[in-house]
Amino acid sequence: MGFKTDLKYADITPKADYLNRRQLMVGLGGLGLGAIAGPSFGAGQYSTDEAPNTLKEITAYNNFYEFGTGKEDPARNAHTLTTDPWSVKIDGLVDNPGNYDLADILGGVDIEERIYRFRCVEAWSMVIPWNGFQLSQLLNRVGVQSSAKYVYFETLVRPEEMPGQKRAILDWPYREGLRLDEAMHPLTLMATGIYGEDLPNQNGAPMRLVVPWKYGFKSIKSIVRISLTDKQPEATWNMQNPREYGFYSNVNPRVSHPRWSQATERKIGGGLFSKKQDTLMFNGYGDEVAHLYDGMDLSKNF
Amino acid sequence: MNILNHFLRKIPIWLVYFVGLTPPLWLLYQGFTGGLGVEPIKALEHELGELGLQALILGLAVTPLRRFAGLNLMRFRRAIGVLTFYYIACHLLVWLVLDVQILAQIWADILKRPYITIGMVGFVLLAPLAVTSNNWSVRKLGARWRKLHKLVYPAAVLGAVHFVMLVKGWQVEPLIYLGVILGLLALRLTPRRTLARA
Numbered sequence: 001m002g003f004k005t006d007l008k009y010a011d012i013t014p015k016a017d018y019l020n021r022r023q024l025m026v027g028l029g030g031l032g033l034g035a036i037a038g039p040s041f042g043a044g045q046y047s048t049d050e051a052p053n054t055l056k057e058i059t060a061y062n063n064f065y066e067f068g069t070g071k072e073d074p075a076r077n078a079h080t081l082t083t084d085p086w087s088v089k090i091d092g093l094v095d096n097p098g099n100y101d102l103a104d105i106l107g108g109v110d111i112e113e114r115i116y117r118f119r120c121v122e123a124w125s126m127v128i129p130w131n132g133f134q135l136s137q138l139l140n141r142v143g144v145q146s147s148a149k150y151v152y153f154e155t156l157v158r159p160e161e162m163p164g165q166k167r168a169i170l171d172w173p174y175r176e177g178l179r180l181d182e183a184m185h186p187l188t189l190m191a192t193g194i195y196g197e198d199l200p201n202q203n204g205a206p207m208r209l210v211v212p213w214k215y216g217f218k219s220i221k222s223i224v225r226i227s228l229t230d231k232q233p234e235a236t237w238n239m240q241n242p243r244e245y246g247f248y249s250n251v252n253p254r255v256s257h258p259r260w261s262q263a264t265e266r267k268i269g270g271g272l273f274s275k276k277q278d279t280l281m282f283n284g285y286g287d288e289v290a291h292l293y294d295g296m297d298l299s300k301n302f
Numbered sequence: 303m304n305i306l307n308h309f310l311r312k313i314p315i316w317l318v319y320f321v322g323l324t325p326p327l328w329l330l331y332q333g334f335t336g337g338l339g340v341e342p343i344k345a346l347e348h349e350l351g352e353l354g355l356q357a358l359i360l361g362l363a364v365t366p367l368r369r370f371a372g373l374n375l376m377r378f379r380r381a382i383g384v385l386t387f388y389y390i391a392c393h394l395l396v397w398l399v400l401d402v403q404i405l406a407q408i409w410a411d412i413l414k415r416p417y418i419t420i421g422m423v424g425f426v427l428l429a430p431l432a433v434t435s436n437n438w439s440v441r442k443l444g445a446r447w448r449k450l451h452k453l454v455y456p457a458a459v460l461g462a463v464h465f466v467m468l469v470k471g472w473q474v475e476p477l478i479y480l481g482v483i484l485g486l487l488a489l490r491l492t493p494r495r496t497l498a499r500a
Contacts, residue, residue: 168472258415272346274343
């Protein structure tokens with residue numbers, strides 16, 4: 001099981017492109033990469049061998065309504081966000097609840113590189129070389145109690161730094177949730193970097209969830225709270241419009257969304273004449289995750 | 303206002319057409335050269351759609367501007383109308399050719415997705431107006447021409463509703479377009495006599 005192993009973007013991108021793509025980073029390279037992104041040794045096992053999008057594409061086209069509803073708004077507005085100091089409240093059905101400083105969290109986990117497909121519910125996609133750690137490592141550290149069934153996440157609320165929150169476009173804070181087995185799955189990542197750099201603010205700094213087999217909105221950004229619960233937690237888009245956004249929101253080309261056909265997608269970066277490509281069940285991660293949903297009607301539990 | 307009207311009378315209509323034709327070409331050029339960001343197809347589609355709504359608003363504003371502000375843009379109204387149709391046709395074309403691409407999906411989208419159904423109905427309502435935007439049709443249709451061209455009212459409302467429905471959540475910008483269009487239509491309901499007295 002798994003994808004082609006031990007591939008990093010350096011292996012699959014022509015050297016010239018790679019250098020070009022990473023021009024921005026060359027200067028940073030000598031400093032041992034980002035402070036919290038960390039170097040990434042022996043990534044691989046779960047990474048795709050598809051060509052990753054450029055750093056510019058990944059950081060210029062974002063949905064992060066806390067900074068505005070336009071795709072370019074987060075890149076324009078997110079510089080105001082203070083990500084240091086940063087603490088995460090971990091509570092609910094855990095053995096060691098508390099407010100954990102980010103440095104404390106990162107001290108006890110292994111940062112790896114994971115090149116994942118990323119599929120937005122709006123029928124566009126990217127391939128992103130994340131740096132991060134498996135959420136399971138953090139959950140194991142704080143001790144999940146046996147009665148816990150779900151994990152709930154919350155994004156920061158700070159309207160003075162997040163201008164989009166000054167209006168009730170969504171019911172802030174942004175909320176998301178996973179079933180515990182989804183959260184503990186080795187593919188489920190807490191990302192702290194992209195391309196070996198610290199996560200840019202518009203991508204959810206300093207720490208965000210990445211669940212590659214679900215639509216992008218499940219991968220909640222700039223997390224300040226993680227709570228273990230025994231009931232299915234609230235999830236922002238599901239609350240906003242339950243007919244359109246299910247709690248599971250697994251990528252599924254067979255379940256059409258009222259706004260977008262989910263059968264195909266367009267990978268960002270192809271220009272004006274970019275062709276569409278077929279969307280894969282579970283975004284191509286079916287071998288890894290399909291068993292989580294055995295016996296479930298995925299057109300009902302969409 | 304008289305000076306302004308006097309000045310406006312001097313602008314040749316061909317210039318309005320010429321200037322009005324350029325924005326889609328400029329947007330297309332930007333799409334080719336990276337000026338529309340990393341997803342130029344959606345950007346082009348949205349820009350053209352908004353341009354269409356703005357032109358619709360300008361066209362709907364001609365009558366109230368003359369009535370309430372004394373500004374006379376009547377000479378340009380046909381050009382504004384034809385350009386409106388041109389922008390919206392470009393918007394539709396980008397959606398068909400560059401965005402959806404797949405014929406089966408186009409039909410499915412039109413039938414199954416309410417915001418697309420509504421947008422398409424709006425476009426279909428505008429088509430006969432574009433076709434009859436010539437002196438021959440005005441003469442031929444007589445009083446029916448005026449009646450026919452009232453179709454722009456429902457088309458404008460449908461265009462704005464299309465925008466409101468296609469965005470996720472309650473965003474401000476589309477609601478402003480809808481509000482302005484409804485406002486311009488409401489102005490037409492004010493009885494003329496009351497105004498003459500005021």
